[in-house]
Amino acid sequence: MASGMSSADYIQHHLTNLTYGNHPVNGWSFAESGQQAAEMGFMAINVDSMAWSVGLGIFFIVLFSRVAKNATTGVPSGTQNFIEMIIEFVDDNVKSVFHHKNAIIAPMALTIFVWVFLMNLMDLIPVDWVPSIAGAMGIHFMKIVPSTDLNVTLGMSIAVFVLIIFYSIKQKGIMGFLAELSLQPLGKWALPFNLFLELVGLIAKPISLALRLFGNMYAGEMIFILIALLPFWAQWLLSVPWALFHILIITLQAFIFMVLTIVYLAMAHDHH
Amino acid sequence: MNMNMTILGQIISFIIFVYLCMKFVWPPLTAALAERQKKIAEGLDAADKAARELEDAQQSVEAALQESKAQAATLIEQANKRASQIVDEAKETATAEADRIKAAAAADVEQEVNRAKEALRAQVATLVVAGAEKILGASIDVNNHQELVDKLAAEL
Numbered sequence: 001m002a003s004g005m006s007s008a009d010y011i012q013h014h015l016t017n018l019t020y021g022n023h024p025v026n027g028w029s030f031a032e033s034g035q036q037a038a039e040m041g042f043m044a045i046n047v048d049s050m051a052w053s054v055g056l057g058i059f060f061i062v063l064f065s066r067v068a069k070n071a072t073t074g075v076p077s078g079t080q081n082f083i084e085m086i087i088e089f090v091d092d093n094v095k096s097v098f099h100h101k102n103a104i105i106a107p108m109a110l111t112i113f114v115w116v117f118l119m120n121l122m123d124l125i126p127v128d129w130v131p132s133i134a135g136a137m138g139i140h141f142m143k144i145v146p147s148t149d150l151n152v153t154l155g156m157s158i159a160v161f162v163l164i165i166f167y168s169i170k171q172k173g174i175m176g177f178l179a180e181l182s183l184q185p186l187g188k189w190a191l192p193f194n195l196f197l198e199l200v201g202l203i204a205k206p207i208s209l210a211l212r213l214f215g216n217m218y219a220g221e222m223i224f225i226l227i228a229l230l231p232f233w234a235q236w237l238l239s240v241p242w243a244l245f246h247i248l249i250i251t252l253q254a255f256i257f258m259v260l261t262i263v264y265l266a267m268a269h270d271h272h
Numbered sequence: 273m274n275m276n277m278t279i280l281g282q283i284i285s286f287i288i289f290v291y292l293c294m295k296f297v298w299p300p301l302t303a304a305l306a307e308r309q310k311k312i313a314e315g316l317d318a319a320d321k322a323a324r325e326l327e328d329a330q331q332s333v334e335a336a337l338q339e340s341k342a343q344a345a346t347l348i349e350q351a352n353k354r355a356s357q358i359v360d361e362a363k364e365t366a367t368a369e370a371d372r373i374k375a376a377a378a379a380d381v382e383q384e385v386n387r388a389k390e391a392l393r394a395q396v397a398t399l400v401v402a403g404a405e406k407i408l409g410a411s412i413d414v415n416n417h418q419e420l421v422d423k424l425a426a427e428l
Contacts (some may be wrong), residue, residue, distance in 0.1 A: 021276065037274050044276040053282060057289040065296040073311055087301050107298035108290045115289060151275060155282025204424035 007229050016048035018141040032140065038219060041210060046149055046152045053146035056118040060111070082162040086114065086251060090258070097262045100269040104163075105262060112156070113258040119147040120217055120250030124243055127224045147253075153210040160261050163204035167268040176271075205264050216253050220246050397425040 006019045006041050007015070019037035021044020023051045030047075031037035037044060045176065067083045076084060098105050122145040134142035168177045181198040182191050220242075227238045401421060 017274075017278075019274065019276070034274075039276070040276065042276050043276075044274065045281060046274075046276065046278040049278050050281045050285075054285050057285055061289060061292045061297065064293070064301070068297050068300040068304075069301055072308040076308075084301065084305060087298075091302065096358065104290070104294060106302075107294040110298060111286075111290045111293040116278050149278065151278035152282045154275075155279045156286050158279070159283050159286045 007146060010229065011222075011225055013141070014131065014229045015143070015148075015222075016141045017140050017263055018048040018139060019044050020047050021045060023108075030140075045129070046143075048141065048143050048152060049146045049149040049152050052122060052144055053115075053119060053152055056122070056146070057115050060114045060118060064110075066116070093259060094262055097259070098269070100266070102265075103268070105265055108163075109262050111259045112261055116147060116213065116257050117251060117254035119145065119152070120254055122146070123148075123217060123220055123224070123246060123250060124200075126239075127221070127228050145217060145221055147213055148221045150210065150214045153214040154206070154215075156257075157206035157210035160209065160264065164202075164205065164264050164268045167265060171269050172271060184257050205260075209260055209264075213253050216249060393425045397421050400424050 016034045017037065018030065019040060021030070021040035022028050023031065023036055023040050026036070028187070031040060040167075053131070057165055064083060067080050071080055087110065090113055091106060094109050096108045125144060130144045143149065151232045155203065168180070174182060181202070182188075182195045184194060185197070186194055223248075224239065227235055230238065401417075
């Protein structure tokens with residue numbers, strides 16, 4: 001915990017993104033507080049979230065494509081073996097849930113699983129390290145866990161949602177999709193009710209997908225921040241068990257995001 | 273918590289990373305996995321085949337061994353037969369040869385005996401004539417008494 005800050009300020013500081021945007025008074029600039037970031041409205045971007053998210057995505061692609069390029073069919077090296085384990089794990093999950101032919105699903109599931117896992121993994125870096133370094137370099141805010149930013153999780157779930165709509169229409173036709181939305185579960189005499197029910201169900205998919213990941217990571221991060229408020233000699237008592245437990249959570253959340261994406265897309269392909 | 277353009281940035285990055293993954297990560301890795309799976313399957317098949325072939329080879333070796341054993345036994349039997357046959361033949365030949373030699377020897381002996389007898393007889397005739405001359409005190413005309421002398425000699 002940095003000196004000269006109240007606990008509330010400290011928590012507030014750690015939960016504020018580094019936002020660059022069009023401020024009504026200051027013009028295009030970095031927000032100096034959460035208040036200013038809020039005033040920027042939609043014409044702003046969370047630079048830290050984007051940088052870490054894209055950086056981790058590039059790390060994932062570079063690591064995996066390098067292994068893929070040098071992949072041998074003989075005895076695999078340690079790294080290749082590890083990557084192959086992940087690939088087989090994802091492939092098994094996709095094959096057990098998704099029974100149609102679609103070349104996008106499996107690579108997308110892999111991307112989601114590894115990328116979300118890496119973003120969540122940033123949660124295990126002690127909360128003060130990177131913000132302190134950034135602060136020393138003159139950067140006021142630095143949130144290093146992209147999945148604690150609702151924009152990031154919602155961005156991914158909206159992309160998945162667009163794919164759900166796209167494949168629903170592609171597989172069933174626009175009329176088939178509309179019929180599915182309006183003619184069940186109660187038949188055509190309860191059409192408005194059906195439509196309402198199905199639309200809520202449809203919209204709930206991306207919202208729950210995004211909020212589940214965001215909520216888990218945000219809460220986890222919050223607990224790390226609260227633990228960081230303790231005297232330094234007592235922190236390990238709580239932070240070590242919580243970090244160990246959190247290893248499970250970050251893997252589980254990445255896995256859940258992947259599996260639900262596969263399930264939703266499988267539902268989009270299935271005719272009811 | 274502000275909703276802003278980060279959401280669009282994340283959608284775009286998501287699309288790009290999924291595309292890159294589809295292009296450069298997933299196909300080569302799954303191809304390598306499938307290839308290895310095929311290789312292992314082929315290896316196992318080959319091992320099975322080799323084991324079967326080994327079994328076949330062992331069986332044919334066994335059969336060949338049995339056959340050669342039987343052949344060897346036949347050969348030995350034949351050889352034994354032949355050997356005893358040769359021995360028998362040799363025995364017969366030897367017996368025949370011995371008989372022949374014996375007969376020849378007997379004939380020789382007979383001949384010798386006859387010859388000796390003849391010689392003896394001739395000498396006896398001479399001796400008889402000489403003896404008779406001495407007894408009679410006169411010479412005996414051998415020609416006149418030839419018949420008598422011959423008769424005497426024949427009786428001896």
